[in-house]
Amino acid sequence: MSQGSRMFKFLKMHETLFKLLNLHDAIVLFFYYSFLQSSMEHCAQVILYTLLMSERYLKHIDHGLLYYLQSNQTQGIKVRRSDLVGLIMRRNELANDILKASTTQQLPPLLRSPSMCKGCRHLNACTIYHKAYGGNTESSGLGDMFDSHIHHLTTAHCVFLRHWDRLIDLEAKEMQLVKNEIWRSRGLRGDPLTSCLTSIVLDTSKELLHHKSYKDDRFVYRFVHQDIPSRSLNASDGESLSVVASPANVLDCTLRSGDYVMLSTKTGHLTVASGFITDISRSHVSVSLSKRLRLPGSDAASEAQDLFQEVWRIDKDEVMTSFSVMRFNLVQLFQQSAESSQLRKMIVDLEAPRFDSGCIFSQDPAISYIWSEKNLNDDQRRAILKILTTKDYALILGMPGTGKTSTMVHAVKALLMRGSSILLTSYTNSAVDNLLIKLKAQVISILDASIKN
Numbered sequence: 001m002s003q004g005s006r007m008f009k010f011l012k013m014h015e016t017l018f019k020l021l022n023l024h025d026a027i028v029l030f031f032y033y034s035f036l037q038s039s040m041e042h043c044a045q046v047i048l049y050t051l052l053m054s055e056r057y058l059k060h061i062d063h064g065l066l067y068y069l070q071s072n073q074t075q076g077i078k079v080r081r082s083d084l085v086g087l088i089m090r091r092n093e094l095a096n097d098i099l100k101a102s103t104t105q106q107l108p109p110l111l112r113s114p115s116m117c118k119g120c121r122h123l124n125a126c127t128i129y130h131k132a133y134g135g136n137t138e139s140s141g142l143g144d145m146f147d148s149h150i151h152h153l154t155t156a157h158c159v160f161l162r163h164w165d166r167l168i169d170l171e172a173k174e175m176q177l178v179k180n181e182i183w184r185s186r187g188l189r190g191d192p193l194t195s196c197l198t199s200i201v202l203d204t205s206k207e208l209l210h211h212k213s214y215k216d217d218r219f220v221y222r223f224v225h226q227d228i229p230s231r232s233l234n235a236s237d238g239e240s241l242s243v244v245a246s247p248a249n250v251l252d253c254t255l256r257s258g259d260y261v262m263l264s265t266k267t268g269h270l271t272v273a274s275g276f277i278t279d280i281s282r283s284h285v286s287v288s289l290s291k292r293l294r295l296p297g298s299d300a301a302s303e304a305q306d307l308f309q310e311v312w313r314i315d316k317d318e319v320m321t322s323f324s325v326m327r328f329n330l331v332q333l334f335q336q337s338a339e340s341s342q343l344r345k346m347i348v349d350l351e352a353p354r355f356d357s358g359c360i361f362s363q364d365p366a367i368s369y370i371w372s373e374k375n376l377n378d379d380q381r382r383a384i385l386k387i388l389t390t391k392d393y394a395l396i397l398g399m400p401g402t403g404k405t406s407t408m409v410h411a412v413k414a415l416l417m418r419g420s421s422i423l424l425t426s427y428t429n430s431a432v433d434n435l436l437i438k439l440k441a442q443v444i445s446i447l448d449a450s451i452k453n
Contacts, residue, residue: 042066044087046077051084102169107133112141124149125331132158132165132334152336160348164330172323195254195316197285198266199226202308220278221293222286226311255280259316261287265295266311272296274317285314346392353392364388366414373410380407387411409438 046064054061064077097108110117110130117123127149130140140146203222255261257280263273275289298306333344345351370376370384380403386394388411398404415422426432 043077047079047083050079110140114142114145124335128331128334132161157334157348168323168326197253197314200312201226204308218288218290219292220286220288222284224284262315262317264313266313353390355389356391366417369414383407384411388414405435408435412439
């Protein structure tokens with residue numbers, strides 16, 4: 001039976017069951033793509049969702065249902081007061097540990113319970129951090145289990161982890177301050193030199209409040225400036241017009257399509273949603289959200305009206321580069337896997353990259369192209385050959401004006417001849433733009449030839 005048919009059968013079965021039992025109280029339905037297993041974590045998540053849904057719908061919910069997709073089995077969860085008290089106490093302990101870790105750089109102690117830690121998915125991270133911050137086998141309370149997870153770490157590895165963990169903390173704090181002070185650090189109107197838009201409202205000329213994209217299951221909302229009548233922004237054929245009443249009414253800032261943004265209310269100075277810009281012009285901006293836009297405290301009857309009456313503000317989300325992902329990637333460097341070991345050698349131990357000098361004399365069309373290209377000087381040619389023959393990575397250094405961008409153009413052409421996938425990135429957008437401009441004519445000819453073949 002397919003996954004979809006099992007799901008449909010399950011929902012119809014329980015819909016019939018609820019009707020037969022005449023149950024009018026709501027329950028939480030939670031899905032897991034795994035086999036049925038006794039898990040306190042699964043039950044706790046269901047209990048937490050009952051609290052969230054009780055608050056959201058103002059209805060007492062004290063039952064939940066776990067459905068394991070792979071095994072097609074269910075497990076009923078009844079919320080007991082003792083369970084809620086236990087969860088809230090653990091939540092408070094966790095909040096206290098997070099506060100202490102963020103302010104004093106002190107991690108909470110290990111549980112010192114081999115039976116409990118053995119099956120924990122965070123065991124690797126816990127043992128690595130415990131070792132990095134001066135812990136040992138005795139203080140861990142895990143004995144041989146601890147040694148088996150950290151025996152490969154050296155003093156240099158621990159110093160590296162502590163150093164970069166501290167830098168991530170500092171950057172996270174700085175970005176959080178920017179986010180918290182967003183209303184006091186900027187003026188009431190959007191400055192063309194800043195990444196924010198103010199005094200905007202939902203476009204009332206649209207028939208629907210939102211547009212749901214069924215491709216990615218997101219909600220797209222269109223905003224216009226508060227002082228511009230929405231009817232003046234759309235032609236009869238639906239095309240957007242560049243109608244601007246005054247310079248103050250122009251949606252002009254550094255925001256661009258694809259930027260991650262925060263959506264806030266001007267009246268309450270409250271951030272209510274985050275998403276990314278799908279379309280922006282001098283007259284309107286469209287933002288894609290993962291959830292339906294909703295004002296806190298707004299009831300269903302007046303929800304749409306409240307949204308239209310609200311004055312909004314859009315700010316670029318500088319914290320979108322998740323610091324939790326950074327920390328996760330940092331810890332991954334010190335795992336015992338073969339991939340982590342190789343990355344650790346290059347990034348932490350600074351082991352020299354490896355190159356395959358033998359392939360220079362092969363029949364590789366990319367290398368043949370580099371040798372035959374007359375627009376390259378000797379230094380540029382050697383640099384590209386390093387890129388083509390590396391087994392790990394290659395760093396190309398050069399002073400301004402020495403032809404680094406031209407070198408990269410020919411390197412991209414050579415890699416495309418091999419059918420390689422290429423990611424171009426830079427600290428600034430202008431650097432990427434300059435490279436793309438130079439690539440445009442040459443790369444398109446290569447792509448056209450590839451399509452024809």
